[in-house]
Amino acid sequence: MTALPQSRHLATEIPGPRASELLERQRAAVPAGVASVMPTFAVRADGGIIEDVDGNRLIDLGSGIAVTNVGASAERVVAGVQEQVAQFTHTCFMVTPYEGYVRVAEKLAELTPVDGEVRTALFNSGAEAVENAVKVARAYTGRQAVAAFDHAYHGRTTLTMALTAKNMPYKHSFGPFAPEVYRAAGSYPLRDGLDGAAAAERAIDQLEKQVGAENLAAVIIEPIQGEGGFIAPAPGFLPAIVDWCRANGIVFIADEIQTGFARTGQWFACEDEGISPDIITTAKGIAGGLPLSAVTGRAEIMDAAHPGGLGGTYGGNPVACAAALGAIETIEAEDLTAKARRIEEIAAGRLREAQQQDPRIGEVRGRGAMLAVELVDPETGAPDAALTGAVAAAARAAGVITLTCGTYGNVIRLLPPLTIGEDLLTEGLDIILDALAAA
Numbered sequence: 001m002t003a004l005p006q007s008r009h010l011a012t013e014i015p016g017p018r019a020s021e022l023l024e025r026q027r028a029a030v031p032a033g034v035a036s037v038m039p040t041f042a043v044r045a046d047g048g049i050i051e052d053v054d055g056n057r058l059i060d061l062g063s064g065i066a067v068t069n070v071g072a073s074a075e076r077v078v079a080g081v082q083e084q085v086a087q088f089t090h091t092c093f094m095v096t097p098y099e100g101y102v103r104v105a106e107k108l109a110e111l112t113p114v115d116g117e118v119r120t121a122l123f124n125s126g127a128e129a130v131e132n133a134v135k136v137a138r139a140y141t142g143r144q145a146v147a148a149f150d151h152a153y154h155g156r157t158t159l160t161m162a163l164t165a166k167n168m169p170y171k172h173s174f175g176p177f178a179p180e181v182y183r184a185a186g187s188y189p190l191r192d193g194l195d196g197a198a199a200a201e202r203a204i205d206q207l208e209k210q211v212g213a214e215n216l217a218a219v220i221i222e223p224i225q226g227e228g229g230f231i232a233p234a235p236g237f238l239p240a241i242v243d244w245c246r247a248n249g250i251v252f253i254a255d256e257i258q259t260g261f262a263r264t265g266q267w268f269a270c271e272d273e274g275i276s277p278d279i280i281t282t283a284k285g286i287a288g289g290l291p292l293s294a295v296t297g298r299a300e301i302m303d304a305a306h307p308g309g310l311g312g313t314y315g316g317n318p319v320a321c322a323a324a325l326g327a328i329e330t331i332e333a334e335d336l337t338a339k340a341r342r343i344e345e346i347a348a349g350r351l352r353e354a355q356q357q358d359p360r361i362g363e364v365r366g367r368g369a370m371l372a373v374e375l376v377d378p379e380t381g382a383p384d385a386a387l388t389g390a391v392a393a394a395a396r397a398a399g400v401i402t403l404t405c406g407t408y409g410n411v412i413r414l415l416p417p418l419t420i421g422e423d424l425l426t427e428g429l430d431i432i433l434d435a436l437a438a439a
């Protein structure tokens with residue numbers, strides 16, 4: 001599959017000598033606000049391994065934040081990009097269109113759980129997709145207000161920062177934020193103890209009393225909340241919110257930027273909830289690592305924006321579209337939705353075993369290859385961010401790229417490439433669990 005050996009290997013400490021030099025150059029040339037999790041620099045990556053400048057081979061349990069679902073140098077992505085980049089790199093779809101863009105839109109019509117006739121507009125980043133989904137919802141409804149939820153993450157631009165819940169590090173000192181954004185309580189079974197119906201009733205009551213259904217253009221939600229802590233809502237929560245939106249002419253936007261493209265064991269996480277969003281935003285896993293995002297929605301909603309109202313210089317860049325077609329083909333050919341479910345079988349099993357022995361593991365949750373461990377004080381159940389940070393640091397030092405998340409910073413999240421070998425996955429998990437046992 002690849003020339004890069006699929007085994008962990010520590011040639012030096014991390015950072016090694018070459019990485020240390022680069023870190024110094026980074027500090028002199030890149031602002032402190034752009035911080036990196038791993039104190040080293042990549043030179044090659046594929047399958048479950050990232051090789052660094054000092055010859056260390058790290059187990060990748062992050063996929064560059066749920067992006068390289070198909071691997072970081074998947075054959076079909078590389079081939080598609082190479083062919084396209086030699087033909088032309090850019091014309092601007094708003095000036096001279098090309099087939100790749102239309103082909104990606106056709107594939108998304110086929111694959112996304114949006115019912116009926118659909119349209120897709122392409123952009124560069126997830127935040128840009130969310131911004132445009134809100135623009136379209138406002139144009140369609142003639143309303144302005146948008147509702148998001150506790151623990152939400154939707155990006156770092158002015159509007160998407162407003163939609164994002166967590167102050168530090170995403171919003172702090174960066175206000176004022178976009179107006180007409182409101183927040184409701186979501187569903188966090190471990191911490192609110194509510195079933196789906198009760199949590200939905202609480203959220204709907206807040207929105208009706210504080211905003212008014214008739215003022216809402218859109219409700220936006222991640223079907224499994226990502227940065228907020230890999231929080232899967234209680235069963236029934238999402239369908240109840242969708243029903244309320246439909247009854248009140250509110251556009252229901254599913255932000256599947258992190259959950260999409262086979263990550264959760266289906267093409268999209270909404271499929272497990274039996275819901276069909278009016279609009280779905282996608283990015284991250286869409287194009288094997290190239291910057292691309294999409295807004296896919298019901299035709300009557302998407303067509304509400306006037307001609308020329310949507311776009312951008314680079315949106316749906318032809319090289320990124322070729323990568324997306326290669327990534328989608330890879331997911332189909334290698335049956336990566338099944339692979340995600342297999343990852344869940346292996347990893348969730350091991351983590352639940354560990355939970356039996358260790359009361360600091362408050363919960364193991366998630367779906368497919370989007371799994372998390374919430375670490376708590378065993379006496380009080382209070383979030384333990386210090387323990388989480390220590391475990392992640394120890395795992396990273398041992399050569400496992402380990403990400404954390406959560407409103408309280410106490411969640412270790414697993415987002416391996418779906419092409420990771422089972423041995424590497426198990427080794428990575430063992431290292432994290434050993435780090436926890438030692439902490």
Ligand SMILES: *Cc1c(COP(=O)(O)O)cnc(C)c1O
Pocket residue numbers: 124125126127128130153154155156222226227255256257258283284
């Ligand atoms: C990452 C993410 C975004 C923002 O995507 P960018 O490409 O970083 O702008 C939005 N929503 C969710 C759910 C995400 O995980």
